[in-house]
Every structure is written in structure tokens, then in C-alpha cells.
Amino acid sequence: GEQKQKMAMASKTMHLFRITKTSSVRILQRNITSRSIYNGTFQKFSGETMKIQYPAYFSTESPKEDAEPVEEKVEEKVEELTPEQKLEAVIKEKDELLAQSKDRMMRALADAENARTIAKRDVANAQQYAVTKFAKSLLSVADNLTLAVTAIPQEEVDKKGNESLKTLMEGVNMTKTMLEKAFTEHGLEKYGEKGDSFDPHYHDALFQIPDPTLEEGVVGQIITKGYKLKGRVVRPAQVGTVRK
Numbered sequence: 001g002e003q004k005q006k007m008a009m010a011s012k013t014m015h016l017f018r019i020t021k022t023s024s025v026r027i028l029q030r031n032i033t034s035r036s037i038y039n040g041t042f043q044k045f046s047g048e049t050m051k052i053q054y055p056a057y058f059s060t061e062s063p064k065e066d067a068e069p070v071e072e073k074v075e076e077k078v079e080e081l082t083p084e085q086k087l088e089a090v091i092k093e094k095d096e097l098l099a100q101s102k103d104r105m106m107r108a109l110a111d112a113e114n115a116r117t118i119a120k121r122d123v124a125n126a127q128q129y130a131v132t133k134f135a136k137s138l139l140s141v142a143d144n145l146t147l148a149v150t151a152i153p154q155e156e157v158d159k160k161g162n163e164s165l166k167t168l169m170e171g172v173n174m175t176k177t178m179l180e181k182a183f184t185e186h187g188l189e190k191y192g193e194k195g196d197s198f199d200p201h202y203h204d205a206l207f208q209i210p211d212p213t214l215e216e217g218v219v220g221q222i223i224t225k226g227y228k229l230k231g232r233v234v235r236p237a238q239v240g241t242v243r244k
Helices: 002-012 083-128 132-151 154-158 163-185
Strands: 018-022 025-031 049-055 188-191 203-210 219-224 226-229 232-235 237-243
Antiparallel strands (some): 018 025, 188 226, 219 237
């Protein structure tokens, strides 16, 4: 009866043990702070560590002799390189680093060259088209001078007694000629004539007119002349196109 009581007490406290596995046995470990008696083999403990070895899974049977042995890690022997092989490896590594450095250098040079090209082009464009805004503001002056010249017929100017009108028209024509000459010197060209092929990049079509003497789609009438500054359109010509 006393033996059974001891077994019952031991089973109640079994969950307090910490379990670790070594090979084919379990090690039960517990910090004892009071008296513990199990199977008449334990003595009094106070603050000491108690270790008990039992067969695996707390079986009363002895471990089997044919248990699988623990596999031991076998360290692989690293084959040592010869001095020649070490030298070849170092040379290969240096060659790879050299190739990478050369590639980065070539990319940096290409980027720098592209930056210089873009900057050079921007400077050239700024120099060529610096007067674009100013020239565009003078186009209305040229248009008004042209209207003034064409407003009075030449027959009226040539009549006797119109010497003052003739002198005025000569001054207007001279001013118009000098302005057009200044435009030409700075690369500003006038374009747009009747019969030109219509180009949406150079012309603004405002209307269509019938004209049997011209082909369909060509410029049939000029409202205002167009102007180009060194090939770039400053103001497109306003025209009417021919329809059949």
C-alpha cells in the first residue's frame, strides 16, 4: 500500500519535469526545493538538482540493442590549391574587376559626352533663336507696311499734283524694304505664294475656294504671309485652299 502511494505521488508531479533527449534515453531534470521520495531511492534534497535517467518514453524496458546509431557528421576535406591555381584564381578575379571598372568608365564617358552634346545643342539653339520673340513682335509692323503700300493704287500715286503722296509712298516702301532686309540678315524668311503645295506644318487653312486654274488642295489665296527663322516656323501662313 505504501509503495502504491509513492507511485501515485510521483505520477502527479511528473509534468513538472523538463525533458531532453540524449541518444536512446530521456533525462528528467527538476529543481527540488522540498523532500521527494520515489521508489525508496531518493534522499532529502534542498535547492539541489535531481537527475534521473529512464529508458525512452519512461518505459521500464531496457533500450534495444539494434537502435539506430546516431549519424556522425563527417567533415569534408577541402582540397588545397596549388600556388599556380591560387595565382590563376587571383588573376581571374582581378580581370573581372578590371572589366567591371572599364564598363563603368565607358558608361560614365558616354554620359558625359551626351551631356556635352545636349548642352552644345541647347547653346546653339539659344543663340540662333534668341531673337524669335522680338522678330515675332515685328511681324505685325511688316504686315501693316505691306497693307499701306497696297492700299493706294500706283496710278493714283503717279497722277500729277500728288507729289506729297508720291513722296509718302516712297518713304513707306523704303521702310518696308529696310525691315525685310533686316529680317533676312537675321535669318527671318517670308514665304507663302499662290499655287504652293499645302503643308500643315507651314500653312493654316482658313477656307476653301473654287479655282479651275489650280489643282485641288494647293494654296489658292494668301491672307497673311508666313515667316521662318532659320528653318523654324515663327508664324504659319494663313491661306485658303482650292477645291473642285
